[in-house]
Amino acid sequence: MPISLASKRSLRPLALAATGLMALMPAAQAQEESVQLAVQSAWPLTLPASGRDAQHFADAIGEASGGAVSIDLYDAGALVPPLEIFDAVQRGTLDAGYTSPLYVAGKFPAVQLFGGVPFGPDAVGYVGWLYNAGGLEIWRDIYADQGVVTVPCGLMAQEAGGWYKEPIESVEDIQGLKLRFAGLAGEVMKKMGASVVLLSGGEIFPNLERGVIDGTEFSMPAIDRQSGFDQVAKNYYLPGWHQPAAINELIINQRKWDEMSEGQQSLIELTCRETMLWGLTSTYVENAEAIDAFAENGVEIRQFPEEVLAAFEEATAEVMAEQSEQDETFAEVWDSLSAYRETAGSWEELRQ
Numbered sequence: 001m002p003i004s005l006a007s008k009r010s011l012r013p014l015a016l017a018a019t020g021l022m023a024l025m026p027a028a029q030a031q032e033e034s035v036q037l038a039v040q041s042a043w044p045l046t047l048p049a050s051g052r053d054a055q056h057f058a059d060a061i062g063e064a065s066g067g068a069v070s071i072d073l074y075d076a077g078a079l080v081p082p083l084e085i086f087d088a089v090q091r092g093t094l095d096a097g098y099t100s101p102l103y104v105a106g107k108f109p110a111v112q113l114f115g116g117v118p119f120g121p122d123a124v125g126y127v128g129w130l131y132n133a134g135g136l137e138i139w140r141d142i143y144a145d146q147g148v149v150t151v152p153c154g155l156m157a158q159e160a161g162g163w164y165k166e167p168i169e170s171v172e173d174i175q176g177l178k179l180r181f182a183g184l185a186g187e188v189m190k191k192m193g194a195s196v197v198l199l200s201g202g203e204i205f206p207n208l209e210r211g212v213i214d215g216t217e218f219s220m221p222a223i224d225r226q227s228g229f230d231q232v233a234k235n236y237y238l239p240g241w242h243q244p245a246a247i248n249e250l251i252i253n254q255r256k257w258d259e260m261s262e263g264q265q266s267l268i269e270l271t272c273r274e275t276m277l278w279g280l281t282s283t284y285v286e287n288a289e290a291i292d293a294f295a296e297n298g299v300e301i302r303q304f305p306e307e308v309l310a311a312f313e314e315a316t317a318e319v320m321a322e323q324s325e326q327d328e329t330f331a332e333v334w335d336s337l338s339a340y341r342e343t344a345g346s347w348e349e350l351r352q
Helices: 005-023 050-065 082-091 109-115 123-132 135-144 183-191 201-209 221-227 254-259 262-281 284-296 306-326 328-343 345-350
Strands: 035-041 069-074 096-099 148-156 162-164 178-180 195-197 235-237 246-253 300-302
Touching (some): 050 246, 050 262, 082 096, 082 148, 109 183, 123 135, 135 148, 183 195, 246 254
Parallel strands (some): 235 300
C-alpha cells in the first residue's frame, strides 16, 4: 500500500531529525570512505510494516549519512529465498538481510524470544528489555559465534490471532488442523493438537486457497489485507495472543560490520531505532481500515473463547519450561526477559 502525501509530510520531521545526525559527525568522519551494503528483505517492499520498514531504513540512512552508508535494497526472493537470508549473510554471499529472528528458530531456539513471545510483553516492554536490561547483548552473543551481527530494526504492535476456514469455538476444534505458525506459537499449537508448518509470506495464500492448510497466522490487519487472506478464509481472530509485539532485525555479516567505522555503525543503529518508531506508528489507521474492509467482504471478526485462550496460555507455559530445559541459552534469555517483566510488573498492571 503506497504512503499517502499527507503521511509523507508527517514523516518529514523524522527524516530531518535523521539527517541532522550527519551534522553531529566530525568532519573527518563525514569524509571517510563510504560503505555500500547489499540488503535483501524477507518481505515484499510494499508490505506495510515489515517490507515497508526495510525501504524506510534504506531511504533514511542514505539521507542521514550523505552517502557515507548506502543501501542496495532487494525485494523478497530477489537473491535468495526469504528463509535462507541468515545463511547467505553468514556465508558473506549477502552483506545483510532484513528479516525476522523467528525464521531461524530451527537453528537457534533461543532467538525466538526476540521475535515475538506468546502472552509476552507489548512493544514498549520489549524495547525496554532489549536496550535497558541486557536483552540485546544476549541476542548479539548468540549470533557472534555465527559471524553475524544483529541490529533491532523493526517494531510492530500486537498481531491478529489468525485466519481460519472454520470457526474455533472450542479446544477440540483445533485438534487435527494443519496450520501455518511461526516460532514458539507453533510449538504451542502443536500441543493443542494441530499440525504446524512454517511458510514464508508468499507461500501462505496459495496453500490456504488450495486447502493445503486450514488456517494461518501472519501479521497485523494491514499486512493481512495486502496478502489477500480475506479472499479465502472468513474467520479472523483478534487479538494476537501469540505475538503481542514483534521485532524484526537487520542482520549484517560480521566481516562487513568490522570494515565500517564506529560512526557508520552508530548511524545504522540510530537509523534502525528511528525505523522502529516509524514502523510502530505507521500502520494504526491502516489496521482500522483493514478491519472495516474485511467485514465488508464477509469476514467474521471473532475472539477466541476464554477456554481456548486459557488453553493457549497453559500450553505456552509448558513450551517455555520444556525449551528452557532442553536449551541452556533459551533458559538464559527466558530468565532475563521474565526478570525484567517481573521488575516492571506493578507498572505494567497499573497502566493497562
